[in-house]
Amino acid sequence: MEKHIPVEINHVKAQRLVRITWDDGHVGDYPLEHLRGYCPCALCQGHDAALGTKFISVPGVGLQTIAPVGNYAVEFHWQDGHSTGIYSYDYLRSLCPCAACVSEQESE
Numbered sequence: 001m002e003k004h005i006p007v008e009i010n011h012v013k014a015q016r017l018v019r020i021t022w023d024d025g026h027v028g029d030y031p032l033e034h035l036r037g038y039c040p041c042a043l044c045q046g047h048d049a050a051l052g053t054k055f056i057s058v059p060g061v062g063l064q065t066i067a068p069v070g071n072y073a074v075e076f077h078w079q080d081g082h083s084t085g086i087y088s089y090d091y092l093r094s095l096c097p098c099a100a101c102v103s104e105q106e107s108e
C-alpha cells in the first residue's frame with residue numbers, strides 16, 4: 001500500500017465529520033461515529049485486535065480536539081473523555097469511507 005500523509009485535517013462541526021486532505025489530493029469525509037467506531041485503542045479493540053478492527057457504535061459522540069502524534073499519527077479527543085486511540089496515517093487512510101477507497105479495499 002502506498003504511504004500517504006494528511007496535509008489538512010479539519011473538524012467540520014456543522015456536518016459532524018472530519019475532512020482529511022491527503023498529499024495526493026484525495027479528500028475524505030469521515031463521519032464522527034465512523035472515526036470513533038473504529039478507535040484502534042486496546043480499550044475499544046480488546047486483545048483480539050489481530051482478528052481485524054471491530055466497529056463499536058457510539059451514537060451522538062462529539063469531537064473536542066485533534067492532536068498530532070509525532071509525524072505519523074493523530075489522536076482524537078472525544079467529548080466523553082475518551083482519547084486513547086492513536087490513529088496512524090496508514091490506518092486513517094484505510095478508514096476513508098468514500099466510494100473510491102471502499103471499492104479499492106474490497107477488490108484487494
Ligand SMILES: [Zn+2]
Pocket residue numbers: 039040041042043044045082084085
Ligand atoms: Zn478507544
Ligand SMILES: [Zn+2]
Pocket residue numbers: 026027028096097098099100101102
Ligand atoms: Zn477515500
